[in-house]
Every structure is written in C-alpha cells, then in structure tokens.
Amino acid sequence: KNQVEQSPQSLIILEGKNCTLQCNYTVSPFSNLRWYKQDTGRGPVSLTIMTFSENTKSNGRYTATLDADTKQSSLHITASQLSDSASYICVVSDRGSTLGRLYFGRGTQLTVWP
C-alpha cells in the first residue's frame, strides 16, 4: 500500500527560529514529491516540487530535500515568521497512472509564537 508518513505531527517554535519537517514515503513507482502549505480553512498551496533526479530545491525561506534511495524528504524553514503557522503537507505522485495520482500525508501542524 502506498503511504506517506510525516513527523512530527505538530511543532511549536519561536519566531525567528529554524525548523525541519520530515516525510517518509513508500509510493512506487515514484514520480515526484511536493510540499504544500495549508493555512487553516484554506486549500493547500504548493511550495516545492521535486522529481527523482533532484535532491534539493528552495523557495525563499523554504528548502526541500529528497533522498530517493531512502525515500525520505525534509522541509527546512529558515528564520520562521508568524505567517508560517500552518499545516505542511508532503504529497507524493506515482508514475504508474495517467491521472498523476497523489498520495497525501497527514501534515505537520506548525505554530510559530512571537
């Protein structure tokens, strides 16, 4: 069964601090991995997307890494801001279907305190 597991489930940090969120997956055959940010009551918004050959990608203060051999990814947030408070969802797409089926993790709920 294709699965995406994220840790920690929730995280509280102080404004200005860095943090790293983890994602492990078993989806096969692998196509790409995305990190989404979902604010409360809103739809997910894409932060990064990485294919098999990419092992790091940045989007401003967000840096995602991918180790396709160990099937692990991380999202590093630098110099956190209050607006970073949200759920961060790891999503993996398989290569086996034309639909581009997405497998979602449950997300890490990040809270940034002033």
Next chain:
Amino acid sequence: EADIYQTPRYLVIGTGKKITLECSQTMGHDKMYWYQQDPGMELHLIHYSYGVNSTEKGDLSSESTVSRIRTEHFPLTLESARPSHTSQYLCASSATSGASYEQYFGPGTRLTVT
C-alpha cells in the same frame, strides 16, 4: 494565487437537504478533482474528471455525485445530506500535459450537517 473558486465557503444545513457545492476554474485545465478532508487527516480523493462528460469515483467511497458539462465547472451534489457528510471539501484542477501534473486547489467548502 490559483484561479480556482469554490462556493459557498461555509455551509450549515439540516439532515435530508439536497446541496450542491460549486467549483470553477479559469485556467482551462482539463482535469478536475474533489477531495474530502477531516481535521488533522489527509486529503482523500472522492471524484475526478479527465474532461467534459468524463467523471470517475476516487479512492474514498462517497455518496456524492459530480457532473462535468463545461470544462471550467465541476459541481458536487449530495442528494440527502447526513451528519456523516460533515467535512471540508476541496476542489482542484490540473493541466493535461506536463509530467508534474501540478494540482491547484480552491479554498474549500466547510460543510456541517446538523
């Protein structure tokens, strides 16, 4: 910001009522999706469409139905709402070409059935 819209954003209705959740996108995407998301849980695909007059059921069984008469419009209907239908419903769309199959999400409809 993706050009995909959902209405209403919030809906509270009584058991047995018929409801339709609206979803529209102005990006000309062929593929559209409906997801269901409970608090703290992953998104589950309930319906998808490859294009006009094409609709399929997703991974999670749902009593809702969908239609795709126009490319930009993908409404979801519940003939008789029940408390078990209380959830957040997210609509998404993606282009047909491109290996990444980037999906763009709407803001969601929070449905409460009393």
